[in-house]
Amino acid sequence: MISATPSMFDLSVARSATGGIDSFVDRHAPDVASTYYGSGKVALRDGLAGVAHPGGNVVVPAYLSPAVVEPFRELGLEARFYAIEESFAPDVADLEGRIDDETVAVMSVNYFGFPQPGLERIASLTDEYDCYHIDDNAHSPLSVHEGTLLGTYGDLGITTLRKLLPVPDGALLYRTDEELRERYSPSPLAGPSERVGTADCRFVATSVVGAVLERSPSLYRSVEAALSDGVDGSQSVDPEARYEAAKVPMSKLSASVTDGADPDEIRETRRENYRTWRGIFDERDDVTIRYDSLPPGISPYEFPVRADDPARLLAELEAAGVAGAHTWPILRQSVRGNDEYETANRLSAELVALPVHQGIEPSEIEAAADRLRR
Numbered sequence: 596m597i598s599a600t601p602s603m604f605d606l607s608v609a610r611s612a613t614g615g616i617d618s619f620v621d622r623h624a625p626d627v628a629s630t631y632y633g634s635g636k637v638a639l640r641d642g643l644a645g646v647a648h649p650g651g652n653v654v655v656p657a658y659l660s661p662a663v664v665e666p667f668r669e670l671g672l673e674a675r676f677y678a679i680e681e682s683f684a685p686d687v688a689d690l691e692g693r694i695d696d697e698t699v700a701v702m703s704v705n706y707f708g709f710p711q712p713g714l715e716r717i718a719s720l721t722d723e724y725d726c727y728h729i730d731d732n733a734h735s736p737l738s739v740h741e742g743t744l745l746g747t748y749g750d751l752g753i754t755t756l757r758k759l760l761p762v763p764d765g766a767l768l769y770r771t772d773e774e775l776r777e778r779y780s781p782s783p784l785a786g787p788s789e790r791v792g793t794a795d796c797r798f799v800a801t802s803v804v805g806a807v808l809e810r811s812p813s814l815y816r817s818v819e820a821a822l823s824d825g826v827d828g829s830q831s832v833d834p835e836a837r838y839e840a841a842k843v844p845m846s847k848l849s850a851s852v853t854d855g856a857d858p859d860e861i862r863e864t865r866r867e868n869y870r871t872w873r874g875i876f877d878e879r880d881d882v883t884i885r886y887d888s889l890p891p892g893i894s895p896y897e898f899p900v901r902a903d904d905p906a907r908l909l910a911e912l913e914a915a916g917v918a919g920a921h922t923w924p925i926l927r928q929s930v931r932g933n934d935e936y937e938t939a940n941r942l943s944a945e946l947v948a949l950p951v952h953q954g955i956e957p958s959e960i961e962a963a964a965d966r967l968r969r
């Protein structure tokens with residue numbers, strides 16, 4: 596069965612010949628200051644805290660998970676949403692119309708591990724309006740675009756290790772701008788924890804259960820169904836509660852998995868899995884592949900497609916043993932159903948993301964494709 600995330604028990608995770616994530620970041624962004632956090636959201640808060648002022652605002656894409664703007668709200672900043680185009684590029688007129696004298700920062704998002712189309716345009720707007728550029732690269736810590744590590748394009752950036760590795764938490768804050776570096780004052784949540792905590796133990800226990808369940812798709816589905824009936828399924832957690840839960844330092848377990856990971860091998864495996872899905876979906880005319888081209892250096896987070904009938908595609912995938920496919924994202928309440936954000940709303944319903952993580956063998960994807968064709 597093809598799961599959503601890699602497991603702690605995938606061997607590729609724990610045999611680094613190249614020095615883990617730290618040395619990858621050093622190699623690709625040697626002049627950037629970076630600090631570990633438990634979550635990208637808290638990293639965003641600490642990164643911007645030194646320059647936030649009451650009454651200020653941050654302009655972010657409407658196509659975004661709802662909790663991501665909570666750190667800005669905690670800093671007293673209004674979150675303003677800009678419309679996006681079908682390609683995920685900003686609707687530049689809409690974006691520009693939302694910037695004013697109180698704008699502290701504009702955020703770009705590199706969706707699914709690919710640079711956001713229009714990244715350079717966002718950088719030139721932030722120069723023009725004299726505000727900061729946040730490069731949100733939560734989706735893919737290992738993506739390098741034309742020699743630049745994604746997340747380090749802006750004055751400030753983040754990436755989330757939990758989306759790459761089998762870890763309970765973990766993120767990096769990048770600071771490239773001189774003034775932001777000087778004004779940065781780390782909160783007690785900065786840096787990895789020195790102790791093994793209950794979250795580490797819980798994560799290992801859950802991973803063991805997950806590894807057992809993965810061998811039995813029918814058992815996996817019944818456990819998943821039972822859990823999704825519960826009142827506290829992750830989709831029902833409100834953004835504020837999600838943010839509060841993210842206020843933890845990076846765990847010791849995450850730090851050691853991060854040290855042991857082999858970035859080059861992980862990126863190569865993800866790329867191969869991406870290409871395998873692409874070959875399979877090329878044949879179908881009810882599905883549009885979002886990124887036909889996979890440029891060198893890109894480490895895909897997932898394989899996103901736009902489906903004519905997303906519910907049918909998800910059902911087909913599940914029946915073929917692909918448990919980890921999903922639509923993305925659930926939008927913030929003020930964006931959901933709002934006509935100003937028609938494209939973001941449509942994409943959040945029609946976009947289906949398929950897993951490409953390093954725990955999957957391309958042959959498993961081929962086998963699932965055979966079942967899909969039947």
Ligand SMILES: Cc1ncc(COP(=O)(O)O)c(C=O)c1O
Nearest residue numbers: 634635636660663731733755766
């Ligand atoms: C685009 C984007 N930015 C930021 C985040 C926040 O990252 P974290 O969960 O590490 O706080 C997410 C998480 O889902 C995300 O999708």
